[in-house]
Structures are given as C-alpha cells and as structure tokens.
Amino acid sequence: MSFRQASVLPGFGLTFGFTTFFLSTMVLLPLAALVLAASSMHWSDFVHVVFSARALGSYRLSFGASFLAASINLVFGFIIAWTLVRYEFPGRKLIDALIDMPFALPTAVSGIALTTVFAQSGWIGRYLEPLGIKVAYTWLGVTLALTLISMPFTVRAVQPALLEVQRDLEDAAETLGAGRFYVFRRIILPTVLPALLTGFTLSFARAVGEYGSVIFIAGNLPMKTEITPLLIVIHLEQFDYHGAAALGLVMLVMSFTVLFAINLLQAWGRRRHLQAASS
Amino acid sequence: MSIILDQVTKHYGGVPVVNDVSLDIGDGEFFVLLGPSGSGKSTLLRAIAGLSGVDHGRIALHGRDVTHLTARKRGVGLVFQNYALFQHMTVADNIEFALRVRHMRGKLRRQRRTELLRLVALEGMDERLPAQLSGGQQQRVAVARALAHKPEVLLLDEPFGALDAKIREELRRTIREVQRELGITTVLVTHDQEEAFAMADRIGIMNLGRLLEVGAPHALYSHPATRFVATFLGAANLILARRTADGIQVCGTTIAASDRTPAANEHEVVAVVRPEEVELAPARAALTTNYLAGGVVEDIVFTGALERLRVRLDAAAHTPLLAHNGSDEDASELLQVTRTQHEQRVFPVIPGQNVAVGVRRVHVLPTPLSSFTACAPSLPLADALSREPLLTELAARMKTRITTRSEPKMGLAEVVGESADFVGTTVIASQTDCAHRSEWLLRRGARDLLVLPAGAAAPQRVLIHWTGEAARSATLAVSASVLRHVPAEAIYIGILPGQSSGSRGPYGMRDLLDARSEAQATHGLEMRTELRFGEVTEELTRRLAETPGQMLIVGVTDLARFAERFRALLDGGQWPVLIVYRGAP
Numbered sequence: 043m044s045f046r047q048a049s050v051l052p053g054f055g056l057t058f059g060f061t062t063f064f065l066s067t068m069v070l071l072p073l074a075a076l077v078l079a080a081s082s083m084h085w086s087d088f089v090h091v092v093f094s095a096r097a098l099g100s101y102r103l104s105f106g107a108s109f110l111a112a113s114i115n116l117v118f119g120f121i122i123a124w125t126l127v128r129y130e131f132p133g134r135k136l137i138d139a140l141i142d143m144p145f146a147l148p149t150a151v152s153g154i155a156l157t158t159v160f161a162q163s164g165w166i167g168r169y170l171e172p173l174g175i176k177v178a179y180t181w182l183g184v185t186l187a188l189t190l191i192s193m194p195f196t197v198r199a200v201q202p203a204l205l206e207v208q209r210d211l212e213d214a215a216e217t218l219g220a221g222r223f224y225v226f227r228r229i230i231l232p233t234v235l236p237a238l239l240t241g242f243t244l245s246f247a248r249a250v251g252e253y254g255s256v257i258f259i260a261g262n263l264p265m266k267t268e269i270t271p272l273l274i275v276i277h278l279e280q281f282d283y284h285g286a287a288a289l290g291l292v293m294l295v296m297s298f299t300v301l302f303a304i305n306l307l308q309a310w311g312r313r314r315h316l317q318a319a320s321s
Numbered sequence: 322m323s324i325i326l327d328q329v330t331k332h333y334g335g336v337p338v339v340n341d342v343s344l345d346i347g348d349g350e351f352f353v354l355l356g357p358s359g360s361g362k363s364t365l366l367r368a369i370a371g372l373s374g375v376d377h378g379r380i381a382l383h384g385r386d387v388t389h390l391t392a393r394k395r396g397v398g399l400v401f402q403n404y405a406l407f408q409h410m411t412v413a414d415n416i417e418f419a420l421r422v423r424h425m426r427g428k429l430r431r432q433r434r435t436e437l438l439r440l441v442a443l444e445g446m447d448e449r450l451p452a453q454l455s456g457g458q459q460q461r462v463a464v465a466r467a468l469a470h471k472p473e474v475l476l477l478d479e480p481f482g483a484l485d486a487k488i489r490e491e492l493r494r495t496i497r498e499v500q501r502e503l504g505i506t507t508v509l510v511t512h513d514q515e516e517a518f519a520m521a522d523r524i525g526i527m528n529l530g531r532l533l534e535v536g537a538p539h540a541l542y543s544h545p546a547t548r549f550v551a552t553f554l555g556a557a558n559l560i561l562a563r564r565t566a567d568g569i570q571v572c573g574t575t576i577a578a579s580d581r582t583p584a585a586n587e588h589e590v591v592a593v594v595r596p597e598e599v600e601l602a603p604a605r606a607a608l609t610t611n612y613l614a615g616g617v618v619e620d621i622v623f624t625g626a627l628e629r630l631r632v633r634l635d636a637a638a639h640t641p642l643l644a645h646n647g648s649d650e651d652a653s654e655l656l657q658v659t660r661t662q663h664e665q666r667v668f669p670v671i672p673g674q675n676v677a678v679g680v681r682r683v684h685v686l687p688t689p690l691s692s693f694t695a696c697a698p699s700l701p702l703a704d705a706l707s708r709e710p711l712l713t714e715l716a717a718r719m720k721t722r723i724t725t726r727s728e729p730k731m732g733l734a735e736v737v738g739e740s741a742d743f744v745g746t747t748v749i750a751s752q753t754d755c756a757h758r759s760e761w762l763l764r765r766g767a768r769d770l771l772v773l774p775a776g777a778a779a780p781q782r783v784l785i786h787w788t789g790e791a792a793r794s795a796t797l798a799v800s801a802s803v804l805r806h807v808p809a810e811a812i813y814i815g816i817l818p819g820q821s822s823g824s825r826g827p828y829g830m831r832d833l834l835d836a837r838s839e840a841q842a843t844h845g846l847e848m849r850t851e852l853r854f855g856e857v858t859e860e861l862t863r864r865l866a867e868t869p870g871q872m873l874i875v876g877v878t879d880l881a882r883f884a885e886r887f888r889a890l891l892d893g894g895q896w897p898v899l900i901v902y903r904g905a906p
Binding site for chain 2: 208210211213214215216217218219220221224228229232233
C-alpha cells in the first residue's frame, strides 16, 4: 500500500490517520470497554444473566420486532420513495421533508405521541379496542414505534437508486412487449435491490438500538413487552454493571452477526453478477 | 404503406409540439426525420412507438390502426440515444428479453440470439454485461435487442448521439446493412444533416412541430421549397431578387431561371445560392458564370478538402443578402463561399483582396413572402411600426428584412390610376381608418398587406378565408409560408350565406374539403376546417373576437366597396389581418 495517492483532500496519510483515530476513540474503545467489563464476570454469572428467561424474552421481542419493522419499511418505504421520485404533485416537497421528521424528533416524544394516539382511549386506539386489537402496551406497539423511527432509513436509501432507474429502460421494456408487472419484477426491482437491502439493514440496526420511543408505548412487562435495551437499563439502575455489560455484549454480537450476514449477501450478489459476466 | 400518419398532433401545455403531421412511409424504406432540437421529431417517434399518446390524428402500421394501442402491442423496435440496455442483465438476456416475454422456448431463443449477434457483428459477446462493452458495442446490442421479436418497424432515436465520429461511421454502415438485409421499414430521428444524407432513402424535415418538406436527399438539397430547409440542410445564402420576364434579377444582373417559366408580372422573390455555387475571379471579365457583384474577401477558413470564405459585397450592390446559417448580425452582410482545392489553385485569394463574385446556379424559393415594408404616413411612424414585436419576430424567423416607407398621402388623396412600386409584404398599423387605407394601398399595387395592431404577439391560431376562388391558391401559399414560421394551428373558415344549411350544405362541404386537400397537396399545409353560416365579415369578426391570440389571413380578388365591406374587421381590430390581394390593382 502506498500513502502517496493523488486526491482532492490533503494527503492520504492524514485522512487515513484520522479515520483510524476516529473509529478507535468513538467506536472500538467503548466496545472494548464493554467486552472487558463483561469478561471480568464469572462464567456461570454470565450464563445466568444472558440466558435467563427474562433476557431470552427480551431478545425475542427486540430482534423480532426490529425485523418486522424493517420488513414493513421495506415495502412501504419503497412505495413512499417511488411516489416521491416518480410523481409530481402539490405538496411533494412538504412530504419529502416530513420523511425526516422521525430523525429530528427526540425519540421519547415520538413514543409519547404514539402512546397518546394508540392508547385505549386514544384517537385511534378507541376504535381498535372494540375490534379486540390492543396496540399500546403490547408487542404491536413496540413494532409500531420501531417502524416509525426507522422508516426514514429505507426511504432515503431507496430514493437515489430509484432516480437512477431511467424512464428509457421502462420504455424499452414496454416496446419489447413486457407488461407492467414484468417490468417491475425484471427491470426496476433488480436495479434497486442493493439499495433496498441497504435500507433494510439500516432500518434494522436503528430499530435494534432504539430505546426512547419504545419504553413509553411498550408497557415494559417482563417477558412480554420488555426490550433488551430496557433490560440493560434496569440492570444499571440496580448497579449491576456487569449484568448490563453482559447483555450489551450479547446485543453487540447478535447485531454484528445480522449486519455482517446482510453485507455478505450483498457482496455475494455483486460477485455473482460479475461471475455471470466473466464466464 | 408501412407507416401512415394522418394529421398527428400532440400538445404539451397548450403548445403544439407535433403539429398536424401527415406522412406515408413505404415498405422497407429508410426514412430520416431531421430537425433541430425541440422541433418535435423525437415526440413524433415516441408517438409512433406508442410511448406517448396523440391528441389528434391517426397512426397506422402496416394497415392496422394503432392509434389507441399501447407500445407493447404495437410490435415496433425502438433504439434509444443512451442505449437503454438493462445493466443487470447479460448481452444474451438483453437480446432475449422480448423472446422471454413471449415465452419462446429456450432452444429457439438461443438460436435467434446467435443469429442477431451475427447480424450486428458481436458474435461471442453473449455473456458480457453492458458495462463491459464500448458505447458502439452497446448500441449494437440495443439494435439486436430491438430486432429480436421481428418488429414490423424499427425506430431509432438519435442512435449515434453519444458516439464519437469513427464509431458513428461504422455503426451507421452496420445499421444500413442490417436494414437492407432484413428489409425492415426504419425511421431514424437525428439533428445531423450529414447523417440524414448518408442513410436516408427519404428525409422529412421538421421545425416547430411541423413537417416542412419530405423528399429524397438530393432533391431536398437542390430544390428546397422553404427558407428553413434551404438553410438547415447545408449552408445557403438567401438573396432577395426580382423575378422578371427574362429570369431572375439580382443586383442588376439577370440570371436565367433554371427551374420555372418566368412569371407574367414582376415581383420580389427569395433566391438560394449555395456556397459552392459561387465563383470568385480577379475581375468580372474572368468569371465563367453570371456576374453578381464585386466584393472583398473578409476571412478564410481552411477545412481540408474545402476552403470556406466570407465575402463582403460592395455597398453599391445594394446588399441583397438576407441571412445564412450563422446567426450573428454581421453575417447577414457576408456571402458564404466554399471552394475546392482545384479552385484555390486556379485563383488563390487572401483576406482583404478585391474579387469579382459570380453565381453558377440560383434556386428560387416558391415562398410568396419575401420581405416586409413598414408603411406609415411619416418615417418616424413607419420606424416605430417596424419595431412591432410580431413583425420583428416574423422577420427574424423568416430570416428576412424590414424596410420602412413613408406614404404621407396614404388614404387621403383619391388619385385613381396612380400606381406605386410596392415590394414584398406591406405592413400598416391597425387604427380607425384602416380599411380605407388598406384599399388605398391595394389599389396602388400592394399585393400582400399586413394590418398589425400595436403590441400584437405571435398568434396561436391562424384563421384562413378567401372571398373569391381566384385568390384561393395565393392565400393558401401565403398561409403555408406564415405557418411554417409560427407554431400555430391553421383553421380554414368556410362561410356560406344565410342560415339555409339544407340546400347549399353539400356544396359548401365540398369546397371545404377541396381547400383542405389542395392545402395539403400543393403547400404541405395541414389545416382544420370550420363551416359557418352568415355574412362574411360579420362571421370572421365574431370568430376572431372569441379568443385572443388569433390571426386572420384573408384572400381578396375584388376591391369594389372594399373599405365598406371590411370596416368591421379592420378598423381598430385587436387581431393581425394579412390581406392577400390577387386581382387587378
């Protein structure tokens, strides 16, 4: 590797140095501290905390609801992005700006707002109540909150990719005899698939780490509506730093595994593409 | 006929982008639609492909009316400027796309693919991705893909636009060969006249949404009918000349008219002189062709095979030049000349040298509108009139000039039999005694008279009417000429006296249809027709008052009681009226 490569920004050496320094102090060091704290525990204590029924229940909710939320965003985020990219209508700019609202809002505010609306006496909740659907204080509420706060990630990831899909491609497919669904499946979807996957990954990652909005709408019943981040906070409040670190480590490993898997999937997709080309 | 377009019209935001285009393209013909950007050629191609609908008119492919069919049911092949290949698919998948859609069996598909790749000389490239191919190769794949489903018509939308000169040449040849081999009817859209010449069996030239002229490349080049085609298809010097009994008179020299019998009455015409038809010599005596004028060489550009010069004609020659391709103001005084190596050796020139200019061949445009003369009682008024927006716009678009003329006695002295020399189209301002002034001018020899209200803008609609059959052909010619330069729709207004629609109806209808077919056949002018009942001036005035942005072209053969008859129409009207008078002055 050479540290002399022409570029607009000054010196590869400097920028590379900054990159490693930044990543170390902001990401790796705190993570190392986490691992260190967890590793100072006794093995049986660690297993006891990490595999307790309450912890297992929280993993299921955290990762299950996050996965569900990311999946919902995959579909509806795509539709929103499509609408914003493909159509001209009054208020388009406004809606485009609204997409980012969950970014800007303190997540606690989102949580409280959702709870107000979906509680049994809330604007929407009171109509769902007679139907036997309870949103607030159930896993449904958790999923709803996670969907809301992770939605911008999918939309913003897919939007530029959709802009790339030229109208000419669809026109070409149409003159060749393809119907709408065929064009969507064979032309549009393959083109935006990498962006969709990225959007899914980002949404999922964001949802797993979410805390603020969920605690208000979840009700936080152990085993039922308690997410892992909350369980960590509970351990902290009881001054059980080691237990918190152990749970944190589990989340870290699981999240990393999922993200790594998705990245591998994408890389595999790209490679297959190139292989098809070179063979 | 493979492709039949009948009065195809397409509007975008009220502006006609494709305006009344009718065209027949024969089986196996290579047709090129040529025009500047924004002329509507690509929109027309997309309409043929079915990718954009039409507002009016019909499209038929191989005898099948496809006006309301979607693109996927029309069975055409379309090639785009930016290739529009599916980047995530291999060459093979791209080419087989149309076959997969049609559920063709794998073996047959592969067979067809191999055949197509051979056709475009890309054998063995099956498994490449588009990104791994050069631009020229990608466009070949696009052509193969467009041909896969054996379309009846191949449409090419500026297919060479993104390629460099050498690849372009090569691909041009390939496409021409493929087209000949398959005998497929092909329409190519381009703005490059060289490309059009190189490929076309016939060329159709579009401007402002209208199809101006259609013809074989050579015929269009040597005998253009409009100034747009004359200047767009190669370089051209436009010269104001006079048609006399002996021929074409330019700068006092008479040149034998090549293509037409001399007209009975002398009038102003627009002549085309191609730069290569100009001869330069040291002195008038040394010219082998008709002497035009003396001049001074302004500048010389060496371009390899040819040398391009610009020659400033002597002021004494009365500068008959109008304009040519160059849009700069100064250029209108310079004559464009191109000379071969041989000519350069026989008579080498340097900038600043005095030369005698001769002309080998002059082509007279059949356009009836040559130049404009703003006419008012005093010169300052005439000057103001000559700066009217509609007039300056018309003159600029027609690449012609506006002169001024004062007629202090206009409309006043009733001197019978005194005839003055009115050249080109006379323009007067619209005011209260306009009808009277118009009659005065027409009686003194003005033949085309434009009555212009102050501040009038370019019309969106031109109404056409004539009050005597003798004026029909002239009115249509003038209308066609105006409409070639203004993006407006044309409507012929037929007016029958009274409310008695029953008895005269069929005849009126036939006149209407006759007028339409003559307009189309002789002048290439597509117009709609409207039939109204009542008194002529009343009906025309009412129609003009309906919506703003209209203009009237009216043909007149008889000046008896002219001012009286047309007072309502002309006096202080808010619309421009162009009077075409064809009768004894």
